[in-house]
Amino acid sequence: MNLLQEVFFTFFLAVIVYFIFEWITRDRVNKIINKIPGPIRVPIIGTTYRLFLFPKEELFKRAKVHLRNYGPIIRTWLGSTPVVHLLEPKDIELILNNSVQITKSSMYDSVRPWLGDGLLTSTGKKWFTHRKLITPTFHFTILENFMEIFVEKSKLLVTNLQNKTITEVFDLYPHITNCTLDIICETAMGIQINAMSDPNNEYVKNVSHITKETVDRLMKPWLHPDFIYYKTNQGKRYKKYLSNLHDFTTKVIKERKEKLITKSKTDQTNESNSSEPDVIGGKVRKAFLDLLLESPINLTDMELREEVDTFMFEGHDTTTAGICWSLFLLGNHPDIQEEVFREITTVFEESNDGETLTINDLGKLKLLERCVKEALRLFPSVPTIGRKLTNDVKLEKYLLPAECTINLQIFLVHHDEKIYPHPEKFDPDRFLPHNIKNRHPYAYIPFSAGPRNCIGQKFAMYEEKTILAYILKHYKVTAIESQETVKPMMELILRPKNGLLVKLESRKS
Numbered sequence: 001m002n003l004l005q006e007v008f009f010t011f012f013l014a015v016i017v018y019f020i021f022e023w024i025t026r027d028r029v030n031k032i033i034n035k036i037p038g039p040i041r042v043p044i045i046g047t048t049y050r051l052f053l054f055p056k057e058e059l060f061k062r063a064k065v066h067l068r069n070y071g072p073i074i075r076t077w078l079g080s081t082p083v084v085h086l087l088e089p090k091d092i093e094l095i096l097n098n099s100v101q102i103t104k105s106s107m108y109d110s111v112r113p114w115l116g117d118g119l120l121t122s123t124g125k126k127w128f129t130h131r132k133l134i135t136p137t138f139h140f141t142i143l144e145n146f147m148e149i150f151v152e153k154s155k156l157l158v159t160n161l162q163n164k165t166i167t168e169v170f171d172l173y174p175h176i177t178n179c180t181l182d183i184i185c186e187t188a189m190g191i192q193i194n195a196m197s198d199p200n201n202e203y204v205k206n207v208s209h210i211t212k213e214t215v216d217r218l219m220k221p222w223l224h225p226d227f228i229y230y231k232t233n234q235g236k237r238y239k240k241y242l243s244n245l246h247d248f249t250t251k252v253i254k255e256r257k258e259k260l261i262t263k264s265k266t267d268q269t270n271e272s273n274s275s276e277p278d279v280i281g282g283k284v285r286k287a288f289l290d291l292l293l294e295s296p297i298n299l300t301d302m303e304l305r306e307e308v309d310t311f312m313f314e315g316h317d318t319t320t321a322g323i324c325w326s327l328f329l330l331g332n333h334p335d336i337q338e339e340v341f342r343e344i345t346t347v348f349e350e351s352n353d354g355e356t357l358t359i360n361d362l363g364k365l366k367l368l369e370r371c372v373k374e375a376l377r378l379f380p381s382v383p384t385i386g387r388k389l390t391n392d393v394k395l396e397k398y399l400l401p402a403e404c405t406i407n408l409q410i411f412l413v414h415h416d417e418k419i420y421p422h423p424e425k426f427d428p429d430r431f432l433p434h435n436i437k438n439r440h441p442y443a444y445i446p447f448s449a450g451p452r453n454c455i456g457q458k459f460a461m462y463e464e465k466t467i468l469a470y471i472l473k474h475y476k477v478t479a480i481e482s483q484e485t486v487k488p489m490m491e492l493i494l495r496p497k498n499g500l501l502v503k504l505e506s507r508k509s
């Protein structure tokens with residue numbers, strides 16, 4: 001046989017083996033799944049050909065066409081794995097509100113090398129124990145302490161933007177990213193990386209590289225198998241960034257552990273009160289990591305690293321996107337921005353010193369909060385979440401078989417015109433109490449819902465409102481792109497393809 005014949009023969013054999021495997025192992029699943037409407041399935045690649053038919057920024061538009069064509073439940077095939085997409089709040093509730101269906105789908109494998117088995121990716125007993133352990137670290141009094149950090153970093157951000165002229169068009173996105181990175185490093189690890197003043201900081205660069213490489217790999221199915229990926233230059237680069245990030249977190253954990261031991265020895269010698277708070281970053285405050293180190297369950301160094309890395313990942317990209325989409329929408333709706341500005345000015349005037357917001361002050365920013373919520377409806381930072389079913393689930397019309405992958409389409413629920421009339425319209429009043437009253441509780445789920453909802457949602461809302469209040473107090477924001485031209489892209493989280501292009505006008509002049 002010549003080489004061509006060998007290749008052809010191998011391919012032919014692979015196709016035969018594939019079909020036999022499918023027939024034997026997937027017969028039941030296939031029969032059940034095929035009752036659900038969806039696009040035509042092609043052997044081996046399933047329905048993934050659709051990913052290649054349209055550019056990345058078209059995917060959401062396409063998803064809406066799917067919705068119209070196939071209805072509120074759609075099945076696709078990721079190669080030979082069936083994926084069912086749910087778009088109805090009542091169906092989504094059946095999965096999210098089910099304490100058994102807590103296993104994440106293979107979509108999360110892309111972040112596993114970085115996050116390991118942290119809270120986002122783990123399942124079963126480990127997830128349950130860690131969730132119980134970590135929940136108190138997001139208590140109100142702890143978040144109240146973090147408020148100082150939110151304010152300090154917001155003030156610095158506003159100062160850094162002072163050199164922008166009224167006519168200059170620039171991308172605000174990286175400035176917000178650096179601000180939220182500074183905040184999460186100090187709140188999660190108790191360290192200052194000063195990303196805003198030093199964007200070339202090694203840790204900042206590694207976080208940005210790793211996010212880019214992860215997204216790139218996700219979009220290239222042929223790079224998914226580890227044995228291929230780590231042989232490519234891209235895979236080798238990824239490994240390097242990963243080891244830098246892990247080394248950094250490991251070092252921080254080691255140092256904080258040593259500090260804790262020294263402190264406990266000093267306390268014993270001085271017979272001082274052990275409830276005395278630690279000194280972190282020059283200020284009396286505890287970081288998430290300190291709270292984990294003090295917990296009654298001894299986490300291993302690896303477990304500590306997984307949880308800290310998870311906070312780092314979940315806790316800055318998501319809020320950055322939320323803040324940027326809010327500014328984008330307010331920058332397109334100057335009338336609403338003026339109302340928000342008036343509300344902010346009043347709250348600042350009534351605050352303790354006229355320039356430092358407290359958590360209580362944030363509670364008074366009602367319109368701003370509705371804007372943030374409406375931005376998270378139109379552009380949810382996490383537009384899709386996935387589960388792998390551990391047993392069959394019966395929906396009204398269809399049965400979802402065990403082992404099946406479920407995609408809960410947050411973005412599409414939020415854009416359903418039956419739930420939100422004129423869904424593309426930015427209308428913060430959708431979140432007035434009388435308008436929320438009659439909506440299904442699972443019709444608005446930017447932070448997911450049920451036992452695996454976002455543990456950091458209060459942190460996120462406080463942080464977003466603080467940063468937005470400071471920016472909008474000092475600057476009038478004009479967005480350059482419109483809702484019609486902006487291209488939301490799914491890159492782990494939903495972000496605008498061209499960043500956040502704006503012009504700023506100082507409110508002082």
Ligand code: HEM
Binds near residue numbers: 315380382446451
């Ligand atoms: C606007 C900001 C945020 C949004 C939209 C958001 C959204 C979400 C969503 C949708 C989930 C569920 C993921 C899933 O089921 O696969 C989630 C989980 C999670 N989020 Fe957030 N998040 C935000 C901010 C944060 C922040 C600031 C933190 C930490 C400081 C955080 C930490 C987590 C963690 C640890 C989980 C996993 C929880 C578990 O499975 O028990 N998030 N988030």
